[in-house]
Amino acid sequence: MADFIEIRPNELTDNPFELIGKDWALVTAKNGEGCNTMTASWGGVGIMWNKPVAFTFIRPQRFTFGLMENENYYTLSFFDDSYRRQLQFCGTKSGRDVDKIAECGFTPVYDGDAPYFEEARLVLVCRKLYAQTLNKESIISEKDVLPQYAANDYHKMYISEIVKVLKKG
Ligand SMILES: Cc1cc2nc3c(=O)[nH]c(=O)nc-3n(C[C@H](O)[C@H](O)[C@H](O)COP(=O)(O)O)c2cc1C
8 A cells, every 4th residue: 555645735835737737647537346547737726615626627528528427536646757658648548448557557546436546646536516518608719719629529627626635655
């Protein structure tokens, strides 16, 4: 069992722009008795409804999308640089076609219904609070946003309470 310690969200010292945008996250949710994971580099963390939250954006064609819809919990896991190849793999292969977790050699750990990986250096355990699909009518700057949705595949935004932060001790 990995040596994670639980810290409060306020104790996080990572820069969120680096963490999400540059290091990337794995979004992991239960898939039956097991789990599936995909890479994400869009999203954020902050405060909403007086709670620490994560904002996660998933396109409808992802295998992960159906899992996110079914489950109340998911995790965002962050890794050190030595896992870059695995994160690239999990961002280009689908759980529909391949057992990414086995291929990457990740060791799933379950915190109740929230799966994460022993190999992570930081894990945010997320509980869904609110979800909404982005839409064309709400776009304010079409030149910035519309090109992202040529296939009409608008992300669904999940605002989730960060119920636990686990950090390698
Ligand atoms: C660096 C990187 C960041 C990504 N960020 C997102 C994201 O924020 N949201 C999303 O829906 N897909 C994102 N993707 C694409 C998914 O990770 C990719 O389509 C993956 O194969 C989906 O796996 P799944 O079908 O098992 O869910 C990203 C891919 C990469 C390589």
